[in-house]
Structure formats: C-alpha cells, structure tokens
Amino acid sequence: MTDRRHFLRNTLLALGGATLAGCDRISESDTGARVLESAEAVTRRVQRFLSPSRALAKEYAESDISPVFKPNGTTMPDTPLYQSLLRGGFSDYRLEVDGLVARPARLSLEELKALGSRTQITRHDCVEGWSAIGKWTGTPLAAVLDHVGPTDAARYVVFHCFDTYDEDTPYYESIDLDEARHPQTLLAHALNSKPLPVANGAPLRLRVERQLGYKHAKYLRRIEVVASFADIGEGNGGYWEDNGYEWYAGI
Amino acid sequence: MPNTRLVYRHRWPVRVMHWINVVCLFVLLGSGLQIFNAHPSLYWGQRSDPGKAVFSLQGGVDAQGAPRGTTRIGSHAFDTTGVLGASKVNGQWRSRGFPAWATIPGPGWLAMGRRWHFFFAWLFVVNGIAYVGWSLFSRHLARDLVPTRSDWRGFGRSVVDHLRFRHPEGAEAARYNILQRLAYLVAIFVFGGGIVLMGIAMSPRMDAVLHWLVDLVGGRQSARTIHFIIAVAFVAFVLVHVFEVLVSGPLNQLRGMVTGWYRIRDEREVTRHD
The missing domain is CATH 1.20.950.20 (Transmembrane di-heme cytochromes, Chain C)
Incomplete structure (x- = not known):
C-alpha cells in the first residue's frame, strides 16, 4: 500500500511538474501565445454586448476618495522637453491634436478647459489588482474630437506621451472612437480638485473609466486620430500592449 | 473478482x-x-489602501540580510520563507507571493x-x-x-x-x-x-x-x-x-x-x- 501511495504521489508530482513546464513552453511559443490571445476578442465582444457602450462607470461620493491616489509606472518623465515644460509650470504646454481630422489643433490648457468640463469620482483598477478612487476634472474627449472633426476614415484615437520606458520607448495608448466619445472619457487636468500632480500625469492624462489603469495614458503630448494603429510602436496599440497585455482592457 | x-x-x-x-x-x-x-495583498471594500490589507504575502530581508517571506492574515504574521512571500526562482531568491x-x-x-x-x-x-x-x-x-x-x-x-x-x-x-x-x-x-x-x-x-x-x-x-x-x-x-x-x-x-x-x-x- 505504501508502495502504491509512493508511486501515486510521485506520478502526480511528475505529471504536475511536466504539465507546468509544458505551460511555460506554450507561453513562449508564438502559436501558443496566439491561441491564448484569441480569448481577448471573445471578452471584448461579450462585454460590449452585455454592457452597452453608453453605460456609465459607477461614480462615488467624496467620502469614498482614496487618502492617496497611488501613482504607478512613470512618476517623473525625464525627457528634456517635459522637464522644460514642467519648469515653466506648463504655461508653454500645447496638446497637439492631428491625424485624420478636418481641423488639426494645438491647444493650451486654457483652450482645452474652454471646450467643456466634467468632474467625476471614479474607481481606478490597475491590471496588478489594486483599486483607488479619485475625483477627476477634465475636458470630455468627445468635445475635443468635435473641435477637430475626425474624418470618415477615423477609427482610433492614439495618445502619445512625454514619458519613455526602457530608455527610449515612448509610452502610448489607443482607444476606439466609441470609447473616445463615452461621456466619462476625459482629458483630465485635475485630481481631487487640485492641478494634476506630476506623479499622476501632469499636465494632462486620459481617463477611460471602463478599462484598466494602463489605458489611462499619463503625460499626454499629442493626440492622433488614425484608421489603424498597425504602424505605431510595435503595432499593438500601446506600450503595454506591445509587451503582451490586452488592447481591450475591460477586465 | x-x-x-x-x-x-x-x-x-x-x-x-x-x-x-x-x-x-x-x-x-x-x-x-x-x-x-x-x-x-487582499482587501475588503472598494479600495486597496496601503496598510489596510486583510491578507498579504510579503517579501523582505531579516536583520542578517537573509531573505524572509511573511504571510499576514489580519494582524497575525507567519514566517513562510521559501514558499510564500519569498522563494527561489531558478536558484535566485525573489520576493513573490506564491512560488514559481x-x-x-x-x-x-x-x-x-x-x-x-x-x-x-x-x-x-x-x-x-x-x-x-x-x-x-x-x-x-x-x-x-x-x-x-x-x-x-x-x-x-x-x-x-x-x-x-x-x-x-x-x-x-x-x-x-x-x-x-x-x-x-x-x-x-x-x-x-x-x-x-x-x-x-x-x-x-x-x-x-x-x-x-x-x-x-x-x-x-x-x-x-x-x-x-x-x-x-x-x-x-x-x-x-x-x-x-x-x-x-x-x-x-x-x-x-x-x-x-x-x-x-x-x-x-x-x-x-x-
């Protein structure tokens, strides 16, 4: 009986080890990764079917706001351009909006604020698993899009950022027009009624409330309206997407 | 039979x-x-405020500089070095919740x-x-x-x-x-x-x-x-x-x-x- 138990235990351990090693091999193979990635399209379609595109993320009360809104990723972009803008209190900052638009624009923070304003207290869910609640004030992206007039070919909005990763890879993100025109999708310039701190993305960051934190690009430099993001970065629609994360970050 | x-x-x-x-x-x-x-770390409620975890697996080093994995459940702490909190990955000590x-x-x-x-x-x-x-x-x-x-x-x-x-x-x-x-x-x-x-x-x-x-x-x-x-x-x-x-x-x-x-x-x- 002990022999049989030993045999069973060893067999199970060996099987488990081999299975885990097999999983690692699948993770590192192109085909394996591609098969696993196919789930993203299912998630996107099912979630969009079950949760209508106009549905609003829950908004919270002032009393729910996190004592500290945890900054993540870059907390101080070190590029000379950003540093000089920061020294000038962002008075020289202009957000470039171009690409497939009728009227490309370079907008100062004051001009942006004049386009419209929305304040919302929402929960920010990081891909790592943590959540923080903050009060964001900003210009609805829809108002900016109306200002520049996307052409008929426009499908995505790409956000180019001041911060870089891995020495010189610029951070960027992208969302589709549907998400871009969602009423809670903001170019936020204030957190908890104060100008956006550098650690949280000053002077301007994206809020795209129904997706995970890495979609909420910080340190916005330029907004580009495109038909496809295949030629940007490594072609997956964002810095983290180029590193294996989902473009659709609804879960 | x-x-x-x-x-x-x-x-x-x-x-x-x-x-x-x-x-x-x-x-x-x-x-x-x-x-x-x-x-x-795990929390209760909407947010994950630092220091408010109800359960966590933390890695660190002890006074001698040796790797130390700690499992915290509520206010209780357990030394779980080697398995939870800190364990070896390919022979190298790492701070990680669950082991490789x-x-x-x-x-x-x-x-x-x-x-x-x-x-x-x-x-x-x-x-x-x-x-x-x-x-x-x-x-x-x-x-x-x-x-x-x-x-x-x-x-x-x-x-x-x-x-x-x-x-x-x-x-x-x-x-x-x-x-x-x-x-x-x-x-x-x-x-x-x-x-x-x-x-x-x-x-x-x-x-x-x-x-x-x-x-x-x-x-x-x-x-x-x-x-x-x-x-x-x-x-x-x-x-x-x-x-x-x-x-x-x-x-x-x-x-x-x-x-x-x-x-x-x-x-x-x-x-x-x-």
Whole structure:
C-alpha cells in the first residue's frame, strides 16, 4: 500500500511538474501565445454586448476618495522637453491634436478647459489588482474630437506621451472612437480638485473609466486620430500592449 | 473478482465535461496565482489602501540580510520563507507571493498569466453552462444530484461512514450519496457560479452594469478577496475529492470517469450463494 501511495504521489508530482513546464513552453511559443490571445476578442465582444457602450462607470461620493491616489509606472518623465515644460509650470504646454481630422489643433490648457468640463469620482483598477478612487476634472474627449472633426476614415484615437520606458520607448495608448466619445472619457487636468500632480500625469492624462489603469495614458503630448494603429510602436496599440497585455482592457 | 459486475455510472457528457473542468481548474489556479502575485495583498471594500490589507504575502530581508517571506492574515504574521512571500526562482531568491512551482507561467509574467487565465476562464464558463444545461435537460441534476428525502434521512450515517473511510460497494455505490450530492452541488453552483461572478465583478467594463453586485459583496476589492477565497475552497474540494477517490478504489473510480463503467459488488449474487 505504501508502495502504491509512493508511486501515486510521485506520478502526480511528475505529471504536475511536466504539465507546468509544458505551460511555460506554450507561453513562449508564438502559436501558443496566439491561441491564448484569441480569448481577448471573445471578452471584448461579450462585454460590449452585455454592457452597452453608453453605460456609465459607477461614480462615488467624496467620502469614498482614496487618502492617496497611488501613482504607478512613470512618476517623473525625464525627457528634456517635459522637464522644460514642467519648469515653466506648463504655461508653454500645447496638446497637439492631428491625424485624420478636418481641423488639426494645438491647444493650451486654457483652450482645452474652454471646450467643456466634467468632474467625476471614479474607481481606478490597475491590471496588478489594486483599486483607488479619485475625483477627476477634465475636458470630455468627445468635445475635443468635435473641435477637430475626425474624418470618415477615423477609427482610433492614439495618445502619445512625454514619458519613455526602457530608455527610449515612448509610452502610448489607443482607444476606439466609441470609447473616445463615452461621456466619462476625459482629458483630465485635475485630481481631487487640485492641478494634476506630476506623479499622476501632469499636465494632462486620459481617463477611460471602463478599462484598466494602463489605458489611462499619463503625460499626454499629442493626440492622433488614425484608421489603424498597425504602424505605431510595435503595432499593438500601446506600450503595454506591445509587451503582451490586452488592447481591450475591460477586465 | 468474485460476485462483481460493471455498471454504467457516468454518461459521456459528464465524463468529457469533468475532464475539461480538471484542465480548466488546474490552469485557472496556476494563472490566478500568477495574477495574484502582481499585487499579493487582499482587501475588503472598494479600495486597496496601503496598510489596510486583510491578507498579504510579503517579501523582505531579516536583520542578517537573509531573505524572509511573511504571510499576514489580519494582524497575525507567519514566517513562510521559501514558499510564500519569498522563494527561489531558478536558484535566485525573489520576493513573490506564491512560488514559481505553483504559478503559470513559472517566472513572474503577469501579461501571460492573464492570457492563460482568461482563455481558460471562457472554457470554464462555456463548459459550466453546457454542464448545467445538459444536467437540467437529461435530468442528471434532478436524479443524481438533488438529494432525495431518503438521502437526507441517511445524512448522519453517511457522515459517520465518510469519517471511517467506509464506502458502499454494492448497488449503493452506483449512485451518489448525500455528502457527494451536497459537495457537488456546492462546488458547481456556489463555488463555480460564485467564482465566475466575482471575476466578472472585478471587470471595470462590467461594473458599469453590475455595480449593484459589486456593492452587494462590499466592493471591488471584496470581490477580489472572495474570488481568492473560493479558489482556496476549490483547492480544498479537489483535495477531499481526490482523497475520496484514493480511498475508495482509485483505479475503479478512474475507469468510471474515463469509460463510464464502474465495478460494484453484486449483492444479488452474494445472497444467492449465502
């Protein structure tokens, strides 16, 4: 009986080890990764079917706001351009909006604020698993899009950022027009009624409330309206997407 | 083997879906622990305020500079160096919640852990819906799983039998006993349904329409904590399940779940020869 138990235990351990090693091999193979990635399209379609595109993320009360809104990723972009803008209190900052638009624009923070304003207290869910609640004030992206007039070919909005990763890879993100025109999708310039701190993305960051934190690009430099993001970065629609994360970050 | 006969115990859909489930739970657990490792703390409520974790696996070094893994549950701290909080990956000490031998993939790789998790989560959901649908349609649920009045009457005896590792071998073995029925019903509907719902409750997109569910369980971080607790409950279920298989004739049980045919003692034969 002990022999049989030993045999069973060893067999199970060996099987488990081999299975885990097999999983690692699948993770590192192109085909394996591609098969696993196919789930993203299912998630996107099912979630969009079950949760209508106009549905609003829950908004919270002032009393729910996190004592500290945890900054993540870059907390101080070190590029000379950003540093000089920061020294000038962002008075020289202009957000470039171009690409497939009728009227490309370079907008100062004051001009942006004049386009419209929305304040919302929402929960920010990081891909790592943590959540923080903050009060964001900003210009609805829809108002900016109306200002520049996307052409008929426009499908995505790409956000180019001041911060870089891995020495010189610029951070960027992208969302589709549907998400871009969602009423809670903001170019936020204030957190908890104060100008956006550098650690949280000053002077301007994206809020795209129904997706995970890495979609909420910080340190916005330029907004580009495109038909496809295949030629940007490594072609997956964002810095983290180029590193294996989902473009659709609804879960 | 005198006086035994084979009975057809598990129909093919049950067998197929059972083994799909085995694969799903294995991958979901390993990839789930990989995802957990990205932020190895659990909280109650909507937010994850620093210092407010109800459970955490932390890595660090002790006064001598040696690696130290600490598991905190509420205000209690346990030294779990080597397994939880700090463990070796390819011979190198790392601060990581669960060790490399328990996660998919082995090394820290959140993006890939998520890919595995959501692929197999869909398989688990589709398999689960197919199982419940088939069980209703074929009356597997009503006939084999929902306890009968006589099952309930035998509750006490069944508990004693289980504690003594005594298992029916005659005609009784061809059907599920009361504890099996209850365990399977809880695993399927409470654990299976609950863990999927808590997973969905963590989705910011789904929260736009399901915030009542998130609020019902206390918040998004509560949902994450419950998701984790149910995963632990699944592990406990599987341990007991496999233990029961091992003590009640593992090869016979395995054949039952692979081919459908299960050997029982033929009591009619026994009485005839008595």
